[in-house]
Amino acid sequence: MPSVDANVRGMIAYRPTGQMSYSPDTKKTLVQTALRLFASRGYHGVSIADILRESGCTRGALYYHFSSKEELGYAVIDEWLRLIVEQGAHSHIRSNEHPIDRLLAVLDDLPSTLKLESGHSLQTGIAAGMAAVHEGFRQRLATRVVPLFEEFEPMIAKGIADGQIADSVDPRQFPHFVMIIGYGLHMARQLGQDQLMPKDAKGWLRNYLNSLRR
Secondary structure, three states: OOEEEEEEOOEEEEEOOOOOOOOHHHHHHHHHHHHHHHHHHOHHHOOHHHHHHHHOOOHHHHHHHOOOHHHHHHHHHHHHHHHHHHHOOHHHHHOOOOHHHHHHHHHHOOOOEEEOOOOOEEEOOHHHHHHHHOHHHHHHHHHHHHHHHHOHHHHHHHHHHOOOEOOOOOOOOHHHHHHHHHHHHHHHHHOOOOOHHHHHHHHHHHHHHHHOEO
């Protein structure tokens, strides 16, 4: 029995089960195409037909991997986060450098654009935009992003215990502070202030982080 998806611009689509197989490359092509289109037109401004046309994939291939446009949207958020981690500098957190230097390295390597395998570049604020129009996307983003920022907590706590960071810092609240700054940078880019405002915000944050160094 095929499953039914009624979440495609009022159209009912059927997802074949057990009849065909598609490669992981097809799935990645669909996700990255949707990521690029959602970034440029917004989630509600893109139809399934748009994604199929731009990706060159068939409707059967899409519904083999995703039961609906919404399910594809969740995969887009996961892909966005994967690209942020791989193209950013999250690995600095696990280095042996002074914790403030690690935080500064993460800040310096925070990507302003993401590179897709197709060669296209897109602004990093897409996930925040999707979260703003869909509660499920907001929850997915929080579920995926918060654990990454929570990796800061043991690093900050150890830095305080070792006398490398001012003991006035709260290791539990500090990661959330950094996350809010990151969201602010993404919002600035969405508002078209992608030059002066992020540069100033990064400069201020850099000075603040250095003031915590011991």
